[in-house]
Amino acid sequence: AQKITQTQPGMFVQEKEAVTLDCTYDTSDPSYGLFWYKQPSSGEMIFLIYQGSYDQQNATEGRYSLNFQKARKSANLVISASQLGDSAMYFCAMREGVGGSYIPTFGRGTSLIVHP
Amino acid sequence: EPEVTQTPSHQVTQMGQEVILRCVPISNHLYFYWYRQILGQKVEFLVSFYNNEISEKSEIFDDQFSVERPDGSNFTLKIRSTKLEDSAMYFCASALTGDTGELFFGEGSRLTVL
Numbered sequence: 001a002q003k004i005t006q007t008q009p010g011m012f013v014q015e016k017e018a019v020t021l022d023c024t025y026d027t028s029d030p031s032y033g034l035f036w037y038k039q040p041s042s043g044e045m046i047f048l049i050y051q052g053s054y055d056q057q058n059a060t061e062g063r064y065s066l067n068f069q070k071a072r073k074s075a076n077l078v079i080s081a082s083q084l085g086d087s088a089m090y091f092c093a094m095r096e097g098v099g100g101s102y103i104p105t106f107g108r109g110t111s112l113i114v115h116p
Numbered sequence: 117e118p119e120v121t122q123t124p125s126h127q128v129t130q131m132g133q134e135v136i137l138r139c140v141p142i143s144n145h146l147y148f149y150w151y152r153q154i155l156g157q158k159v160e161f162l163v164s165f166y167n168n169e170i171s172e173k174s175e176i177f178d179d180q181f182s183v184e185r186p187d188g189s190n191f192t193l194k195i196r197s198t199k200l201e202d203s204a205m206y207f208c209a210s211a212l213t214g215d216t217g218e219l220f221f222g223e224g225s226r227l228t229v230l
C-alpha cells in the first residue's frame with residue numbers, strides 16, 4: 001500500500017492565485033513527521049515545510065502553509081499568491097516509526113505550472 | 117544557512133566503471149541518507165547511515181553499492197560497476213534526529229551511464 005498518495009499529477013494556477021496540492025498518508029504510528037519539497041527543473045530538492053504529528057497548529061513558512069487534517073490523514077500544501085518561480089514538481093514525504101524505522105518515504109509528486 | 121553539498125553535480129561514465137558520489141552533510145547532523153530518482157520517476161530510498169554504519173538499506177542497494185564516511189565530514193556513495201539503469205539523480209540527505217524531524221537534501225548528483 002502507498003504510504004504517501006499525491007493524486008494530482010499536474011496542476012495549473014494563474015499567477016497571484018492560491019493553489020492547494022493534495023497529500024494523504026497512511027500510518028499506524030502516532031508519531032510521524034510530514035514534509036513538502038519543491039523540485040524545480042534544475043533538479044535539486046528544496047525543503048519547504050514540516051509538520052509534526054503532535055503539532056497543534058498548522059505549519060506556515062512564508063507563502064507556504066500546510067493544511068494538516070489528522071483525522072483525515074491529509075497534509076495538503078497551500079501556496080498563496082503563486083509566482084512564476086513556483087512552477088516545479090512538489091513532493092510530499094513522511095517519516096514514521098513503524099517497525100522502528102524512520103526512513104522518509106515520498107509520494108509520486110505533483111507538477112505545478114504557474115502561468116501569467 | 118547550513119546546507120548539504122554534493123559533488124559532482126553531473127557525471128558521465130561508461131558502463132562498468134566505478135563512480136563515487138560525494139556529500140558533505142550539515143555539520144551537526146548525525147543521520148545520513150542516499151536517495152535516487154530516475155528521470156521523471158519517484159524518489160527512492162537507497163540507504164541510511166548512522167554512527168559509522170548502515171542502519172537500513174533498500175532492495176535497490178545491492179552489492180554493487182557501498183557507502184562510507186571516511187573523514188567525519190564527507191559521506192560517499194560508491195557504485196562499483198555501473199549499469200545503464202543506474203542513470204539517475206542521486207540525492208544525499210541529512211538529519212539531526214533519527215525520528216520524525218526535518219530532513220535536508222543536497223542539490224543532487226546527476227549520473228549518466230553510457
